[in-house]
Amino acid sequence: MTNPATHDGAAASRVDAESPLQQLRRQLHRRDPAVLIDGGWRPCVSADTITVDDPATGQVIATVAAGADADIDLAVAAARRAFRDGPWPRLPGWRRAALLHALADAIEARAGTFALLESLDAGHAIGSVRNGDLPLGLRALRDTAGWATKLAGEVPMRPAGQPGMDYFLREPIGVAGLITPWNAPFLMVLQKLATALAASCTVVVKPAELAPLSALWLGDLCRQVGIPDGVVNIVTGRGADAGRALAEHPDVNIVSFTGSTAVGRSIMAAAAHSNLKRVVLELGGKSPVMVFADADLDRSAKAIVDEIAFKCGQYCAAGSRVFVQRSVCDALLVRMHAAMDGIRIGPGVEETTTMGPMISAGQRQRAADIIGHSLAAGARVLRGGQARAGSGYFFEPTILTDVGADMRISREEIFAPVLNVTAFDDDASPEAVAALANDSRYGLSAKVWARDIGTVHAMVGLLESGQVIVNGGGSGAVTLPFGGVKQSGYGRENGQVGVEHFTEIKAVRLGC
Ligand code: NAP
Ligand code: MG
Numbered sequence: 001m002t003n004p005a006t007h008d009g010a011a012a013s014r015v016d017a018e019s020p021l022q023q024l025r026r027q028l029h030r031r032d033p034a035v036l037i038d039g040g041w042r043p044c045v046s047a048d049t050i051t052v053d054d055p056a057t058g059q060v061i062a063t064v065a066a067g068a069d070a071d072i073d074l075a076v077a078a079a080r081r082a083f084r085d086g087p088w089p090r091l092p093g094w095r096r097a098a099l100l101h102a103l104a105d106a107i108e109a110r111a112g113t114f115a116l117l118e119s120l121d122a123g124h125a126i127g128s129v130r131n132g133d134l135p136l137g138l139r140a141l142r143d144t145a146g147w148a149t150k151l152a153g154e155v156p157m158r159p160a161g162q163p164g165m166d167y168f169l170r171e172p173i174g175v176a177g178l179i180t181p182w183n184a185p186f187l188m189v190l191q192k193l194a195t196a197l198a199a200s201c202t203v204v205v206k207p208a209e210l211a212p213l214s215a216l217w218l219g220d221l222c223r224q225v226g227i228p229d230g231v232v233n234i235v236t237g238r239g240a241d242a243g244r245a246l247a248e249h250p251d252v253n254i255v256s257f258t259g260s261t262a263v264g265r266s267i268m269a270a271a272a273h274s275n276l277k278r279v280v281l282e283l284g285g286k287s288p289v290m291v292f293a294d295a296d297l298d299r300s301a302k303a304i305v306d307e308i309a310f311k312c313g314q315y316c317a318a319g320s321r322v323f324v325q326r327s328v329c330d331a332l333l334v335r336m337h338a339a340m341d342g343i344r345i346g347p348g349v350e351e352t353t354t355m356g357p358m359i360s361a362g363q364r365q366r367a368a369d370i371i372g373h374s375l376a377a378g379a380r381v382l383r384g385g386q387a388r389a390g391s392g393y394f395f396e397p398t399i400l401t402d403v404g405a406d407m408r409i410s411r412e413e414i415f416a417p418v419l420n421v422t423a424f425d426d427d428a429s430p431e432a433v434a435a436l437a438n439d440s441r442y443g444l445s446a447k448v449w450a451r452d453i454g455t456v457h458a459m460v461g462l463l464e465s466g467q468v469i470v471n472g473g474g475s476g477a478v479t480l481p482f483g484g485v486k487q488s489g490y491g492r493e494n495g496q497v498g499v500e501h502f503t504e505i506k507a508v509r510l511g512c
Helices: 008-014 020-030 069-084 093-109 111-122 126-147 185-198 213-225 239-248 261-273 297-313 326-341 361-376 430-438 453-462 495-500
Strands: 035-037 040-042 049-053 060-065 165-172 175-179 202-206 232-234 254-258 278-282 287-291 319-325 380-383 398-401 418-424 446-449 468-470 503-510
Touching: 020 060, 020 111, 035 069, 035 213, 060 111, 060 213, 069 175, 069 202, 069 232, 069 239, 093 111, 093 126, 093 185, 093 213, 111 126, 111 185, 111 213, 126 185, 126 297, 126 495, 175 185, 175 239, 185 202, 185 213, 185 254, 185 495, 202 239, 213 232, 239 254, 239 261, 254 261, 261 278, 287 297, 287 430, 297 319, 297 326, 297 418, 297 446, 319 326, 319 430, 326 380, 326 398, 326 418, 361 380, 361 398, 418 430, 430 453, 446 453, 453 468
Parallel strands: 175 202, 175 254, 202 232, 254 278, 287 319, 287 446, 319 418, 398 418, 446 468
Antiparallel strands: 035 040, 035 232, 049 060, 165 503, 380 398
16 A cells, blocks of 8 residues: 655655646555555455545546445444553553644644645635644644643532542543544544544544545554554545444444534434434534624625635535625625625635635535525525536635525525625614524524624624624634534534543542
8 A cells, every 4th residue: 555645845855847736646546545444554345436526627536445334344343442452542641642743743744735635635725725724623633632631520529527539530432433524624534533532532534525535644644653553443435335334333432423414413313223322413504694883894894705715615604694784784795895806716726716616516506506596586696696617616706685584595504605695774683683693593603793892792692603703703713612503513523522522421439
């Protein structure tokens, strides 16, 4: 098996004549389709494969293994052995933390390659991967590494003079299944891996079929930095095969899933029907943005457009329903137009691109269908609204108005660079504005733009959301727990609470 995870500098000196992109493409073609089980790459049991394409051209860039039930069985058995008999859960926290830091260092040393790989595979603008996903992922890894030495139980105070002691311990939950989506493939795998490993669990990763490559390269690095065999197993494959098998597996203790609400439901059902494994669900969103008349309109317009252009709208927390106070609606729209004029659409791997393609023809068609349905119901296109002609899955940045609360565009996660803009009355109360925002089955991330501190506090209290971002406060704070309420899921990613999901509590009552 070839090992393409070479250091950036070493690779550059070997093949001077080739551009980094050409080198990468060559390495991808050379890589055999394989799954990582018990420290070794091997073909999947069926030898079936899946081709992976470049969403900017539709051309095949790699072939990966199509793992299924038998591979998941082997991977779970390896993870169980590593958990039950191996060194990993027995290492002191600082040793596990050191390995997570070593993994972060190894990724950082190859940051250029990882950025290119992710951009090619998922289509995202390379600048956004280099300055967004990668540093965020590294921060998640390093921050979470710190929790490996800080997980603890508690000893409650007892009445004076009462003999004995009560306390609770935290223990790793066991084998974790990590199922990730294609829209931020590397970041999602890194976050889940970091939290599970910090808690001493062993894992089986099932990356998304449409963008599995960065996870495979990460597997190479896990081996190189010395994470023991069987601790990290990676099985590429189709969701209905490998993903389902992992969710149903009777020897998996937790599934941490990021993806659509529909699949989240099936994961929960599989957990219920198998062994009642714990599930953490990070699901979809239809996030509201509220712009009040006293807001900084230049900043808010730019931030709203930047966020919907980020990953071509394929970002779970993207604000896609914009509610703006009527007296500043036109002024905001003018600024949003100007910001959209500045978007440079192109292949993600080109440095000048600020918005890449959507992930697939199917996702793009779905977005067009939702828009078409909503136009037929009376919505209006202010700009965009269409796919771009030619190869690749490009879509125009779009603004819709006259959008009804019951239209598909208001209710469904579109996962495309499409904003709905609706004005609310100048004298609307915070309760009335929050009611507009809360009129969704989702509750992942809400954004508020207002200078008046009373308005801000009122909105923070009223919004049904796992996250509230005020005046553009960074949404990428990986040290804060992230997750949703309502049908955006439950459980939180990152931070202490994120790591604690991967632990069990054992209560002890000591008599004397
Ligand atoms: P998806 O279709 O739900 O797939 C997510 C993962 O689940 C993929 O690895 C998929 O495999 C797998 N899967 C599919 N069917 C399965 C089944 N029956 N059992 C077990 N696993 C199965 O989601 P996606 O289209 O990849 O990603 C987009 C969605 O993710 C959006 O809804 C977005 O909002 C959400 N998301 C949420 C967050 C968050 O933190 N809340 C972050 C990012 C994305 P295949 O790839 O082979 O289908
Ligand atoms: Mg791809």
